Amino acid sequence: MLQNLSFMFDIKNWLIFLGLFFVNTAITSAQETLTLKDAIRTAVNNYGTIKAKSNYADASKATAVQAKRDYLPNFNLSAQQDYGTVNGQNGPLYGFGGLGVSSSGLALPDQNWNAAFGALYLTNINWDFFAFGRAKEKIKTAQAVATRDSKDWQQEIFQQEVKVAAAYLNLLAAQKLTQSYQKNLNRADTFRRVVVTRVKNGLNAGVDSAQANAEVSNARIALTRALDFEQSAANQLAQLMAVPVQEFTLDTVFISRLPSMLGDSAALNEHPLLQWYKSRIAVSEEQTKYYKTFNYPVFSLVGVLQTRGSGFDAAYNQDQHAYTTNYWDGVKPTRTNYLIGIGVTWNLAQPFRISQQVKSQKLVSKGLEAEYELANQQLQAQYQLSETRIQNSLTNYYEVPVQVKAASDAYLQKSVLYRNGLTNLVDVTQALYALVRAETDRDIAYNNVWQALLLKASATGDFNLFEKEL
Secondary structure (H helix, E strand, C coil), rough: CCCHHHHHHHHHHHHHHHHHHHHHHHHHHCCEEEEEHHHHHEEEECCCHHHHHHHHHHHHHHHHHHHCCCCCCEEEEEEEEEEEEECCCCCCCCCCCHHHCCCCCCCCCCCCEEEEEEEEEEEEEEEECHHHHHHHHHHHHHHHHHHHHHHHHHHHHHHHHHHHHHHHHHHHHHHHHHHHHHHHHHHHHHHHHHHHHHCCCCCCCCCHHHHEEEEHHHHHHHHHHHHHHHHHHHHHHHHCCCCCCCCCCCCCHHHHHCCCCCCCCCHHHHCHHHHHHHHHHHHEEEEEEEEHHHCCEEEEEEEEEEEECCCCHHHHCCCCCEECCHHHHHHHCCCEEEEEEEEEEECCCHHHHHHHHHHHHHHHHHHHHHHHHHHHHHHHHHHHHHHHHHHHHHHHHHHHHHHHHHHHHHHHHHHHHHHHCCCCHHHHHHHHHHHHHHHHHHHHHHHHHHHHHHHHHHHCCCCHHHCCCC
8 A cells, every 4th residue: 555655656746747847848948039130120119219210200201291382372262251331431541460341332421330241252372483492492401301310210220229239249248157157156166065075074174164165155246246237238138129127048149159251341431320410411501502592582473363242232322222131142242353463572681681590500510510520530430449359359269268278277187186185275266266267258258259340330330240140
C-alpha cells in the first residue's frame, strides 16, 4: 500500500513538473524578439510629436490650396423682401457701419404711414484680377510654408529614428552588462564557498572568509546597479516608442557581428535638419516678395445684376393712394438694372508702411541663414567625430578578446594557486576585478561600433546608412 502511494506521489510530482515546463516554454516562446526595425516603426506610428507635425504639414497643404482659391472672383447672391414706408427727404445722409436705411420715395411736405411690400434680388461679382503678382506671391508663400512644415515633419521622423536606435543599443548594452555582473556574482559566490571551506578546515585565516563575503556583497550591489541602469534604459525606449513600460527581448545581432560598410560617406547638405533650415529661409524670402506687392495698386472688375419689386405704383408721385399692401404684388420683380465696371485702388501711404516690414523680413532671413550655417558647422564636426569614434571603437573591438583571455587566464591561475595555498586572497580579488573589467569592456566594445555608426548616420542625415546593416 505504501509503495503504491509513493508511486502515485512520484507520478503526480512528475506531471506537475511537466505542466510547469510546458507553461514556461509557452511563455518564453510568446515573448517575441523586438527588432530595431519594429521599434522604429512603432515609434514613428505612435509618437505624439510626429503625429502633431504630420497634422501641421497637412494643415499647411490645405492652406496652400486655399491660397490658390482666394484668387477666384467673389460671386454673391442676395435676396430680401421687406415691408415698410417710403418717405423721402432732401438732405445729406451717410450710413455709418451700414446702419442707414436706404428707403427711397417722394420728398413730401408731411410724414405719412403708407406702407407696402418691396423686394431686392441681387447678383454681384467682384474680382481683383491684377495686383502686380500679389496673388501669385501669396500662393508661393503658402506653398513654401507647406514645404517647411513637411520638412519639419521629415526631420522629426529622422531624429526619432536616431533616438530610438540609440536607446535600443543602450538597452542592449545594459542587458549584456547585467548578464556579466550576474556571472560575476555567481563567480564570487562560488569562490566564497571555497574560501569558507578552507577557513573551516583551518587552511586559511578567518579574515579571508570575511573578505570573501564582502566581495559577494560588492558583486551583488554592482548587479543591482546594473539592473537599475537596464530598467532606466528600458523605460527610455518605451517612452520613445510610446508604449507601456515593459521588459524587452532584443535582437542580439549587434553583439554577434560588425557592420560591413563603416566607410560609406554621404552628402551633408541633404541632411533633413539642413533641409528644414533651408525651407525656413525660403518661407522668409517668399514673405519678403509678398510684402513688396503691397506697394502697388489693385485693379478690380465688378459686375452687378439687380432686380427690384415694389408695392408702390408709378403714379404714387401724383397720388399717394396709388400703392397696394398685397404681398405678391410687392415682391414680384418689375425693374432690373445691371452694372459692369473696372476700377483701380492704390493706397499711396502703403509703401511707407510696407518698407519697414520688408526690411524686418530681410533681417529675419539673415538670422535664419546664420542658424543654417551654425547647424551645418555642428553637423560637420559631428561627422568628423563619428569617423574618429569608428576607428577607436574598432581598435577596442579587436583588442578586447586579448584582454578577456588574459584576465580569464590570470583569474584561473590565481584561484588555483589560492586553492593550493600558494597565494593570498588579495591577489585573487585583483584578478577578479581585472576579469570583470575585461568582460564589461567586451560587452561595450561590440555596442560602441554600432553606436559610432549611428553617430555617423545622424551626422550625415542618412539613416539608411545604419538601417541597411540590420
